[in-house]
Amino acid sequence: MISALLYLQLNSVRNRLGARFKRLKKPKYLAGAVLGAMYFIFYFSFLVHSASPDGSASPPGMPASFNAMGAENLGALLLFVVVALGWILPNQRAALAFSEAEIAFLFPAPITRRGLIQFKLIRSQFAIFFSILFLTLVWGRWRQGGHVWISLVGWWVILSTLNLHNLAGSFARTILLDRGLTNRWRRVLIIGLLVAVGAFVIQGWPTPPDWLEGGPAILAWLKEGLSTGLTPYLLYPFRLVVRPYLAPDAWSFLLALGPAVAILALHYYLVIRADVAFEEASIEYSRKVATRIETMRQRQGGVITPTKARRSPFKLKPTGLPAIAFLWKNLILAGSFFSVRTLMICGWLVIIGFTAVGPSQHHGPGQSVFGALSLLLLVASVFVGPILLRADFRSDLPNAEMLMLYPLPGWQVVLGEVLAPVTIITVVQWLLIAVAVITISTGNDPVWILPFKIVVAVATGVFMPTINLAMLLIPNAVALLLPSWVRFDKNAPRGFENFGQNIILAIGTLLVMLGILLPAGLVFAAVLVVGKWLLGTNAAVLLAALSGAAVILGEAATAIYFLGMAFERFDVSGEMVN
């Protein structure tokens, strides 16, 4: 029977990998995969070669002051904490994680409970295998020539023991629940026992240092305490488990491996011999997982599918520019957080914060810091806003069939789709500009500075919506022109190719952004120079801002027109989602 389960597991992995490799026949995935792989190779070779062995006796990953015994005690303590939390925190009955398909096929099949447990254990080994590779790489053990296998096997012992222990713990929890010991009482008993033993053990420890003395003093105290009195004996089973990983050479490793494997085998024996009914809880668990996945799939534009109806942001009339309907719809999608009421609350919070930071009558340095922070957020919002707010094509393209039915020219749909995030980001930015104007001050400003600040604020305020529009058109263009590069489904599998695609998209976005902003910047500079000479500084700034914004608006309008044509030709029957 186990061979059939192994067949299932191996073929699932093979087919999944096969599907991923098959995708690489398409250049768009191949390019992403090559770039993604190059990035990872570069990153991990940096990890491997970044530091040479320091020659210290300290085991890998441990502070330099720790010798082998100190490291073992510290590792054992960490393992103990993990295990203790595993007994305190969980509150569910034993539930082995099976997929809904596995439950549908395996549970009614003539497979023993033990067979199912073995299947789960074998499957968990796949995850453990990749984990130990990663941990060995990150922990820098690779660079300690020849000892890689010690780290690999050491991590395997630790993670496999933990895995079995958690499973055994869940079985024990179920048995206790069946015998009437509630979760609350179990927690009280375990915490009480830990506190009692801890209080007894800690009495033998040296006096703790002042926390202000810093990390090294605390570590030294910990090191001494862990090797004092009963502590090393209480931690002994945990020390046995971590000892192979910390072994400095092959002989020590072999010596340490025996007891560690014995503990592992004991756990395996307990788990495999346990006759605990996990089926019902597993079905419930798999249903929850499936619901969670479905919820994630239904997430629209980074916004969780609402469970409560949201109020309309404004009354939508049945006649007028149809694009406004998309603004209205996507503002509802964006949620109540972006309502006028929320913005008013934000405004009040800004005012309260403003009065709290410094004296109300005079500008202090605190207020200027507040203003500088606003400017920083303003700049960040230009880049982060379009990433966070996805209430546009990135959320609506999975509904492309519906959008294609509407009797609208493509440009109206494109314009409508980007209007909501542009509006939201712009309003937030205007708020930030207002805060900056109010708060940034030296406390002794000359008379001319206030009108100048207002002019700069207005100019920035004019620029912002056009910049936001241009910035949001980039990801929306990608969604329309390269839909398979956009992750509409957050649960879609990731891989080298997706990672590489993201790098290419980031570079592309930067280049397009520069291409959009450069002409506007040149026009802004030219108008500013000429205008200053003819009209004075303030008028020139305003005029330059208007000119620059007009250039970006023109570019955006052209982009919207062409994207509209692309939308009209959009073939929903083609590959859209990864």
Place this chain on the structure above:
Amino acid sequence: MIDIAGLAKLYGSFVAVNDLSFTVQPGEVLGLVGPNGAGKTSTLRCIAGIIPPTRGSILINGCDLLHNPIGAKAQLAFFPDEPKLFDYLTVWQHLVFIARIYQVGDYEARGTALLEELELTEKRDALPAELSRGMKQKLAIACGLLHSPKAMYFDEPLTGLDPLGIRKMKTTITQRAREGGAIILSSHLLHLVEEICTHLLILKGGKMIAHGSMAEITRQFSTQSDSSLEDIFFRATDDTVANPTPPPLP
């Protein structure tokens, strides 16, 4: 009303729909039937303007869907088998949104009447997540009918409906046909097609096997006067020899 000529749809080298021509007049209900993979859904999606056809012309009430898509789309409604709704809009918000898209000035009166007709009035402020499968279907229909389309396409309209929902759906379809709508209905439920369709188009492998009024099709393919549509369908798609009708259960 619906005039299709030489319609073809290719996915790469695969021919999903091949040289399809037919018309549906006002008041007619055309049943589009065929085995799985016959090209029914591809046909419906092409003539609804969702996917571009590879060849052919599609006229909706005289408007060319390919050259004047806005004019043509304004006169049609497509009801997919799985209702497509916005998770975050309530029932009434769906109607408000659609009204703006289709510029329906009197949407409040029409929407209220539609909700009443489809028994959704009490769910006016509910989200799609709070609706049953049948209610979602009804909401999709309310959205599609709000702008009084002249041409309507139904793709498996009875999927997931309870007996009462099925009866209501049949009434809705036949009522729109009586009011002068041209309707295309794609379904595997041959008894439904037999019950409410005036015309039939049988597709197989993307090709038209038969097209005409129910009486014409019956004359063409039946050997007995009381042949059911099921018999006709199997004879037309040439499956009768391989799969004879099973004997009745004792």
